[in-house]
Amino acid sequence: MKKVLIIGSGAREHALAQTFLRSEQVTTVIVAPGNDGMTDAGLECVTISATNLLGLRDLAISESVDLTFVGNEEPLTLGIVDIFEAAELPIFGPSKVAAQLEGSKSFTKNLLQKYAIPTAKSVTVETLEHATEILQAFGLPIVFKLDGLALGKGVTILTDPIVASTYLTDLYTKDPATKLVIEEYLEGVEFSIFSLVGKNGIVTHAPLAQDHKRRFDQNRGPNTGGMGAYSPVRWISDDIKNRAITELVEPAISALTKEGTPFAGVLYTGVMLTQEGPKVIEFNVRFGDPEAQVVLPQYSGDFYDLISQLMIGQTPTVRWQNTDVYVGVVLVAAGYPQAPVKGAVVPTVDAVTPLIINFAGVKNGVANGGRVATVVAHDISATLAQKSVYNKINLLDTSLEYRHDIAYQAVNHEEN
Template structure:
């Protein structure tokens, strides 16, 4: 069959690689794709992932059976709805269901209505009222911009001043979009991917751990993710079962009760607190960079998985017993302003060990940066320690000018 992947980052690079391993795949198309995806797919770089009409036209022309939508923005714009209407099987929720990620206020409202464990919160559309609430509650406290922010619209403020500064920044564009202020939860975080079709759920039986803060020791601003590893062996199957039974399954059921029909990945960002597992956030797509390590370890045929979820069939996901760890190299200044066009040299031997997040290929082993997060460098091993060592050894083989790029040196430290 012919398949289509929407998106052009590291997550989509991982999706294309997973689909290329399927016995069912004939041709893969990617919109807009990137230069690394060209090895596996026909890349349509002239089409934007927001150009719904052209994507539907391409899907019809190429007789696409399955479309897998990677990023959150096309989901929020209704791409799944349009492709479904054209007769394509789509893995990714429709616009209404994608509100689970695109509106934090929407997600919080459902969680509280159906008693799904999460942090206490208030929603504000006025800076003065929000600031008064912060002063009343004190710090630490969490400030979240409602709407899509590519994983960066969250401030974990450890002081009252940090919280007030975050509020000013989030309200800088006006008071049209709500800001959600949450209770600070303390504990260990993890990412669980669950494949959902209405009330049907198929959880990944391993979890990943992302590293959101920009700098070592979980310091600095929140980012889209600076590295990830899987499996997280010190988080046991009992925790996964609790997360599914108390959070994900109730959320899937709640969506059905609300008249919604969710089909796609339900990404749970969770935290283990003294009161049990609680929800930090839901996303409506695979995490990035978690997808790169999780799909890298997936041994099941990805098309078989999609068909099982679509048909609501019992299915047991198979993963490698290896550990896999990835380190993000990011442009200096990320997640704030950064410069594009810095030179990067990646040895040919690392071609299969990297996932392209924001790189343009120039010639041979030469690339230039084209984004904030540039690439994920991975390593595999029998143990997490071995995977970590391999990933960092691979990272040292990549050449770039001075401090054009930076990366955390402590990815996976908690799990080793």
């Protein structure tokens, strides 16, 4: 029987662990470091940091792990795959160089421009003077992207010239060496494609997802790591999905191979459907959070088999459900994202049955971070799934906060 190691600590990693545990081959899933909310049978948490690459390698060796799956982006950009492969340990994820797709916005924009993959017009700047010049040239609204990792919160969209100028001044006052990607603002509909990429370019795609970044209902408030998501996105046609795959995803994978840095692992393509067609907003090199929580429960086959087949370059037999819509709502601590308040009581799985819940910032039964848990429900339509998830949340005894309109786009399309 098989043992799997998941690297990371959030709700995404909890969802990954649950998905692997559904395999009849998998008896144990170790999550490092995990969190105190992960109490599923067969799941073990080991308090090794996701950035302790050598410690994780040694853990995989000592525990005779059959497969390691990296949930978190930081160890990928630090080169954990290279370290595991040097030790001949099976691991699913991109190399350090290929992980620059997420680790460096400028690397990605240069790749997209070189291979003429549709994306927003952009310029990378490293001084306040250059940034101010590009701001004036591009006009408003305008998008600022910090070059490195920012835990999903490195993007700022501004519409006021004074606010934009102040943003740049503050940024370069704090760090004159800041590397910033400035992009034109794209109008359109946003959605996410998750592609599982194996050896020799073998690739398969998960159902589309759409997440909700803004903190409050009606997309108000600051950007967050994600307040909820739903999948599949039925109102995006198969033609649009296939066009995004053939014009954006496949050319990016091919481009990396041509650059001598072939990609393997999870490729997350953030897509904006504009009047000119689909364009790349960003690439990530792992499952999104909270998208993973609504995508992974849809896999009805053996996920261990799927990943194992991809890793040896074998075309897998994939089994995604096609009857229901899954809606996930993120429960957060008061004050999130600016100053989350710790200590709120976290609801238990037994409180509502049946309940799909994935835990994130939990320690000793209370909230220990910003995003604390994701509650997921599914039904034959987005309207019914949305009602179901909020009915379940209403039964939970918790002071944690959440948005009340997750999946509103899909519901609107069903009602109109």
